[in-house]
Amino acid sequence: MRVFDATATQQRLPAAALIDALRAMALEGCVVPPRQVHTVADGATPGRVLSMAAWQPGRYLGVKTVTVFAANGARGLPSLHGVYTLFDATTGVPLAQIDSAVLTARRTACVSALAASHLARADANRLLVVGAGRVAAVLPSAMAAVRPIERITVWNHRPQGARTLARTLREQGFDAQASDDLGDAVRHADIVSCATLATEPLVCGQWLREGTHLDLIGSFAPEMREADAACVERARVFVDQDEALAKAGDLLQAGFLREALQGTLEQLCRGQRSGRATAGEVTLFKSVGSAWQDLAAARLVVEGPPS
Numbered sequence: 001m002r003v004f005d006a007t008a009t010q011q012r013l014p015a016a017a018l019i020d021a022l023r024a025m026a027l028e029g030c031v032v033p034p035r036q037v038h039t040v041a042d043g044a045t046p047g048r049v050l051s052m053a054a055w056q057p058g059r060y061l062g063v064k065t066v067t068v069f070a071a072n073g074a075r076g077l078p079s080l081h082g083v084y085t086l087f088d089a090t091t092g093v094p095l096a097q098i099d100s101a102v103l104t105a106r107r108t109a110c111v112s113a114l115a116a117s118h119l120a121r122a123d124a125n126r127l128l129v130v131g132a133g134r135v136a137a138v139l140p141s142a143m144a145a146v147r148p149i150e151r152i153t154v155w156n157h158r159p160q161g162a163r164t165l166a167r168t169l170r171e172q173g174f175d176a177q178a179s180d181d182l183g184d185a186v187r188h189a190d191i192v193s194c195a196t197l198a199t200e201p202l203v204c205g206q207w208l209r210e211g212t213h214l215d216l217i218g219s220f221a222p223e224m225r226e227a228d229a230a231c232v233e234r235a236r237v238f239v240d241q242d243e244a245l246a247k248a249g250d251l252l253q254a255g256f257l258r259e260a261l262q263g264t265l266e267q268l269c270r271g272q273r274s275g276r277a278t279a280g281e282v283t284l285f286k287s288v289g290s291a292w293q294d295l296a297a298a299r300l301v302v303e304g305p306p307s
Contacts, residue, residue, distance in 0.1 A: 002095065008301075010102050012301045013102070015110055015145040018110040018296075018300060021299065022107065023114060025299075032241075032291050035051060037220075048068045054291035054292045056089060057089055060088070062087070063087070064103075067081045068080055078133070080104065082101065084097070084100040096302050098301050103294060103301070104289075105135045105137070108195075108289060109138040110145075111293050113142035114265065115215065115240070116191060117147075119285055120190065120276070123148070124213065125149055125190060127139070129153070129154045129193050131194060132158070136193075140152050140169055140174055143191060152175065152177075155180075156178075187207050192208075194215065198218060203228070204227075210280040211279055211281070211282070214282065214285070215284075217287055224248075224249045225253055229254035229255070232250065232284065237284045238283070238285050239264055239288075240287035240289070241264055248288055
């Protein structure tokens with residue numbers, strides 16, 4: 001069995017190639033049973049364990065186990081940990097063990113970028129990143145692969161985290177700065193990407209300018225949310241998969257109805273639903289993560305980017 005550590009996994013998941021791999025998987029399709037989520041700790045910030053599987057008959061089978069402990073930030077630890085194993089879908093033989101943290105962060109950011117390629121304005125060049133964790137750190141490179149990003153603002157509930165990430169992004173060559181005023185940062189952004197574990201709304205609908213694309217990554221449970229109901233009410237709403245309608249607190253707590261859904265990421269990629277219709281509309285993409293996205297990334301890790 002091949003083993004890909006964090007460095008090897010990152011090297012095999014460049015943003016442009018991963019976005020293409022995700023688009024290809026969206027077109028091909030695969031078997032994705034509902035994920036299993038269990039609470040493993042009590043208290044105000046409980047820990048959770050998620051199990052996600054997907055397979056393409058005759059090709060690959062992937063299984064990811066992830067733990068999410070939101071209180072880890074105060075302990076100086078990442079909130080997410082996990083393992084990803086890729087098997088031969090014909091024989092069940094294990095083929096590879098892949099660093100789950102890197103795979104998850106990079107595929108999550110690239111899913112948002114793939115959605116933005118359909119939903120953000122073609123001239124969108126100002127990106128606001130809300131959050132300063134693993135996913136937030138790779139969002140700029142992912143979004144820059146699909147839109148002409150020129151300026152990046154970072155906001156985080158711990159201001160030092162925003163300043164640290166902004167400095168890291170500058171070292172990578174981005175024009176990045178931290179902001180302590182989230183409302184002002186939202187008002188000046190073309191794309192607002194939220195990658196947090198918030199349980200109370202951070203982004204208010206009244207802050208969104210016409211033409212803004214709002215990307216909500218963090219919430220994956222009914223009690224979690226990053227945006228208020230006004231954001232949902234103002235926007236044309238798309239999701240990465242139907243499961244988001246039952247899991248995403250951003251939508252559930254806003255009373256969002258299935259009839260108002262504009263489409264899924266797979267439908268956008270297949271041309272079954274239209275993306276942005278006008279320059280002035282507000283679009284919203286809500287992702288909760290899916291095993292088909294992990295499988296697309298794992299396949300790219302094992303096979304390598306196309307030459």
